[in-house]
Amino acid sequence: MELSQLIMFKQVVEHRSFTRAAADLYITQPAVSHQIRALEEELSQPLLERSRPHLRLTYAGEVFYGYVMRILSLTEEATAAVQDMASGEHGRVTIAAIGTSAIYVLPDFLYQFRQAHPDIQMVLRTMGGEEICEMVLADQIDLGIVGSHIDTATLQTIFLFDDQIRPLVHSDHPYAKTRRVELAQLAQEPFIQFGSGGGWRKYVSSIFEEIDIVPQEQYQIDSIDAVKRLVERGLGFTIAPIVAVQNEINAGTLVPLELTDITSISRKILLVHRRDKYLARSIQLFIDEIRDALRVRVAGRQVAGGKRL
Numbered sequence: 001m002e003l004s005q006l007i008m009f010k011q012v013v014e015h016r017s018f019t020r021a022a023a024d025l026y027i028t029q030p031a032v033s034h035q036i037r038a039l040e041e042e043l044s045q046p047l048l049e050r051s052r053p054h055l056r057l058t059y060a061g062e063v064f065y066g067y068v069m070r071i072l073s074l075t076e077e078a079t080a081a082v083q084d085m086a087s088g089e090h091g092r093v094t095i096a097a098i099g100t101s102a103i104y105v106l107p108d109f110l111y112q113f114r115q116a117h118p119d120i121q122m123v124l125r126t127m128g129g130e131e132i133c134e135m136v137l138a139d140q141i142d143l144g145i146v147g148s149h150i151d152t153a154t155l156q157t158i159f160l161f162d163d164q165i166r167p168l169v170h171s172d173h174p175y176a177k178t179r180r181v182e183l184a185q186l187a188q189e190p191f192i193q194f195g196s197g198g199g200w201r202k203y204v205s206s207i208f209e210e211i212d213i214v215p216q217e218q219y220q221i222d223s224i225d226a227v228k229r230l231v232e233r234g235l236g237f238t239i240a241p242i243v244a245v246q247n248e249i250n251a252g253t254l255v256p257l258e259l260t261d262i263t264s265i266s267r268k269i270l271l272v273h274r275r276d277k278y279l280a281r282s283i284q285l286f287i288d289e290i291r292d293a294l295r296v297r298v299a300g301r302q303v304a305g306g307k308r309l
Contacts, residue, residue, distance in 0.1 A: 001039065001042060003071075003072075003075065004035070005035045005036075005038065005039050006068045006071060006072060007025070007072065008021065008025065008032050008035050008036060009036060009039060009047070009064075009065070009068055010065075010068055010069070010072060011024055011025055011032075012032065012036060012048070012055065013048075013055075013057060013061075013065055016054040016055045016056075017054070017055065018032050018033050018036075018055075036048065043060070043064070045058070045060040045064075046058050046060065046061070047060060047061035047064055048061055069138065069139065069140070070139065073139040077277070077278040077280070080278065080280035080281075080282075081278055081280070083280075090119045090120065090282065091120055091121070091280050091281065091282030091283070092120070092121040092122070092123065092282065093120060093121070093122050093123070093142055093143065093282050093283050093286045094122075094123045094125075094140075094141045094142045094143070095122065095123065095124050095125070095141065095142065095143045095144070095145065095286075096124075096125045096126070096127055096131075096132045096135060096136075096141050096143075096144050096145070097124065097125075097126055097132070097144070097145035097146075098126070098127075098128065098129050098132070098145060098146055098147060098200075099126050099224065100163075100224065100240075100241050100243060100244045101145050101243075101269060102124065102126040102145075103126075103224070103244070104241075104243045104244050104246070105243055105269075105294065106124070106145075109289075109290055109293050109294065110122060110124065112293070113286065113289060113290075116289075117282075117285060120282045120285070120286075122286075125141070128198035128199055128200075129144075129146035129147055129149075129150035129198065129199040129200075130150060130151075130198060130199050131198075132144035132145070132146050132150075132272070133146060133150060133151070133152060133154075133155060133272065136155060136272055136273060136274060137154060137155065137274065139274060139277065142273065142277070142283050143271055143272065143273050143283065143286065143287070144271070144272045144273070145160070145269065145270070145271055145272075146199075146269070146270055146272060147163065147199065147200070147203065147267045147268070147269060147270070148267045148268035148269070148270055149199055149200075149202070149203040149206075149267055150199045152270060152272050154275075155272040155273065155274065155275065156272065156273050156274065156275045157270045157271070157272050158270065158271040158272075158287060158291060159268055159269075159270060159271075159291075160268075160269045160270060160271055160290065160291060160294045160295065161268075161269050161294050161295055162266050162267075162268060162269075163241050163242075163243065163266060163267050163268070163269045164241070164242040164243075164265075164266050165239060165240065165241050165242065165265040165266055165267065166239070166240070166242060166256035166257060166258075166265065167181070167183070167186055167237055167238070167239050167256070167257045167259065168231055168237060168238050168239070168240060168245060168254045168255065168256055168257070169231065169237045169254070169255055169257060170231055170232050170233070170234045170253065170254065170255070171252055171253055171254070171255055172234065173234070173237075173255065175255075175257055176255040179255065179256070179257055179258060180257065180258045180259075180260055181257050181258075181259065181260065182259065182260050182261040183207070183208070183211055183213070183259045183261055183262055184211055184213055184261055186237060186257070186259075187208065187213045187214075187215045187216070188216065189216065189236060189237055190216055190217075190218040190219075190235060190236030190237070191215035191216055191217045191218060191236055191237060191238070192218065192219045192221065192227050192230050192231060192235065192236040192237065192238040193215075193217050193219065193220045193221070193238070194221060194222075194224055194227045194238060194239075194240055195220075195221075195222060203267070204239050207239065207262070207265060210262050211261060211262060218235070218236055219235070219236065224240065224244050227240065228240075228244075228245060228248055228254065231254060232248070232253050232254060239265075242256065269294075271287060271290065271291070273287075
């Protein structure tokens with residue numbers, strides 16, 4: 001069994017096609033087919049079902065694929081560990097972040113990091129917190145950025161910043177004058193829910209459950225920008241992280257409210273990685289610098305009307 005065969009098998013599974021895998025690897029399709037067939041003969045088990053429109057893994061193939069991913073990941077870690085012994089900065093960092101962090105918090109830091117370390121390649125993806133944790137555990141990404149409402153018990157966590165969360169109304173709303181309201185009273189108005197599923201929706205639902213209330217949900221929107229526009233038009237209120245609405249607060253089009261019937265709403269934003277993962281120099285640099293940069297920058301941005309929230 002050769003490492004090249006495992007790489008071919010991984011590509012075939014991900015592309016669900018011998019032809020596309022071959023093109024990605026810059027080799028011929030018959031060569032890929034031959035190597036996968038050789039793997040199956042060595043294992044005495046079929047790994048792929050070939051009779052369908054798209055290739056599918058057999059049960060043996062699913063088990064084998066899990067080990068292949070671990071082997072290839074360990075190979076990358078071993079290479080990184082040896083390369084780290086040499087001088088200079090290089091390498092690659094793969095990150096997945098929840099949407100609000102990726103859009104409103106990370107861009108400035110990523111720009112600064114790229115300027116300081118131009119030879120380190122960064123790959124950023126956005127997805128829900130639960131999916132991020134699954135991908136970190138599967139070693140499909142190096143680092144994840146998630147909210148503390150996600151179960152991270154099986155991962156190593158590093159605190160980045162406190163994410164202040166508030167109800168928001170448009171500037172002409174009656175509650176915009178007092179800036180204080182009971183959630184039980186606010187919940188009688190149309191609620192605009194950011195996100196149609198996942199950890200954020202569960203977290204927001206838990207806020208209402210604290211006072212045993214179900215909001216009058218009128219809209220479920222996956223775009224935070226669309227949510228903000230609807231609130232600005234007076235179609236309802238929302239609950240969102242302050243970092244996602246800071247520009248609108250500064251412009252006076254959205255007003256954050258203090259809740260008088262429940263405790264302050266906030267969550268911690270965490271950087272996560274596998275406990276047993278070797279952290280290449282490039283990854284450790286990223287961790288050290290993002291931790292320091294975000295604690296300072298986000299703390300300074302979470303203000304409204306000149307006052308810290």
